[in-house]
Amino acid sequence: MSGGESKQNGQAASAGGRWVGFRPEVKVLDCTVRDGGLMNAHGFDDQVVKAVYHACVEAGVDYMEIGYKCSKRIFAPDRFGAWKFSDETDIRRIVGDNETPLKISVMADAERTDYHVDILPREQSVIDMIRVATYIHQIPTAIDMVKDARDKGYEVCVNLMAISTVSEWELDQALAALTQSKANGIYLVDSFGALYSEQVQYLTQKYLNFARPAKMDVGIHTHNNQQLAYANTIEAIIVGATMLDASMSGLGRGAGNCPMELLLGFLHNPKFRIRPLLEAIRDHIQPLQEKLRWGYDIPYMITGQMNRHPRAAIEFNEKTSPGERDVVGFYDLMIEEE
Numbered sequence: 001m002s003g004g005e006s007k008q009n010g011q012a013a014s015a016g017g018r019w020v021g022f023r024p025e026v027k028v029l030d031c032t033v034r035d036g037g038l039m040n041a042h043g044f045d046d047q048v049v050k051a052v053y054h055a056c057v058e059a060g061v062d063y064m065e066i067g068y069k070c071s072k073r074i075f076a077p078d079r080f081g082a083w084k085f086s087d088e089t090d091i092r093r094i095v096g097d098n099e100t101p102l103k104i105s106v107m108a109d110a111e112r113t114d115y116h117v118d119i120l121p122r123e124q125s126v127i128d129m130i131r132v133a134t135y136i137h138q139i140p141t142a143i144d145m146v147k148d149a150r151d152k153g154y155e156v157c158v159n160l161m162a163i164s165t166v167s168e169w170e171l172d173q174a175l176a177a178l179t180q181s182k183a184n185g186i187y188l189v190d191s192f193g194a195l196y197s198e199q200v201q202y203l204t205q206k207y208l209n210f211a212r213p214a215k216m217d218v219g220i221h222t223h224n225n226q227q228l229a230y231a232n233t234i235e236a237i238i239v240g241a242t243m244l245d246a247s248m249s250g251l252g253r254g255a256g257n258c259p260m261e262l263l264l265g266f267l268h269n270p271k272f273r274i275r276p277l278l279e280a281i282r283d284h285i286q287p288l289q290e291k292l293r294w295g296y297d298i299p300y301m302i303t304g305q306m307n308r309h310p311r312a313a314i315e316f317n318e319k320t321s322p323g324e325r326d327v328v329g330f331y332d333l334m335i336e337e338e
Contacts, residue, residue, distance in 0.1 A: 122153030193225025219243030225304025
């Protein structure tokens with residue numbers, strides 16, 4: 001046995017049973033730029049976006065969500081960066097014709113997207129997948145958006161938002177309607193970072209009960225308000241979710257998302273490589289931390305525990321420096337507003 005073989009076998013033995021996270025059918029979507037853009041008005045410069053793109057390619061990530069498709073009638077272009085709108089020319093400036101295995105995704109919010117016009121036919125676009133984000137009351141619009149995107153030739157997933165605020169009856173009705181659409185998958189989204197493992201297990205199984213007969217995938221998108229984004233993603237994988245969202249160093253709105261580097265380590269799929277992610281994090285993501293201030297933080301914990309949108313915590317953090325924050329006062333304010 002050669003020295004190299006001995007070292008490799010020793011490493012495999014030391015890994016013990018950690019390969020149990022291996023799920024070859026799982027697909028991973030990087031939402032660093034799209035979700036992280038909620039912290040800087042989608043104003044990432046091209047250098048950062050290109051670094052994320054190349055890291056995703058080299059790391060073997062399946063999808064990269066490069067931004068939103070938002071209406072320029074509703075959102076003034078001079079107030080936002082390019083990735084609020086993800087115009088074809090801007091995307092191609094980053095990825096060219098994207099002659100790689102990585103697929104490009106954009107998110108289109110129900111009632112905030114001129115989807116009939118702004119989403120081009122697939123043959124005219126470098127985009128591969130449209131993800132429709134919808135709240136429970138917007139389901140009819142979301143279903144029409146799914147049809148429009150599928151008719152144009154795209155893969156389509158639906159992200160059902162703020163699920164922790166939805167009643168059981170409403171959720172059943174929504175899932176029944178969405179599984180009659182032409183979507184390829186449906187995402188369980190913990191928008192407020194409020195869910196615990198038992199809830200994630202229960203909800204993932206519910207989604208699967210609706211999705212499997214329709215031959216749809218189930219995905220999971222978590223937020224880290226209670227430091228459970230990674231753990232809850234694992235819970236969903238164990239139950240059967242196969243579409244997983246994550247971002248580099250957890251960059252995302254407020255408390256951020258499941259960290260990509262943690263997730264790929266858990267999955268133990270040899271197609272994934274962590275080193276390219278670490279390089280992008282070191283060179284491009286970590287330098288943003290002081291300014292954007294995402295990640296686990298007590299104000300975000302408070303909104304997560306109260307099942308509240310993190311906007312109040314974001315505003316609180318923007319107005320105060322870390323050394324001056326009165327987190328007790330913020331807690332009392334949130335209690336008063338309950």
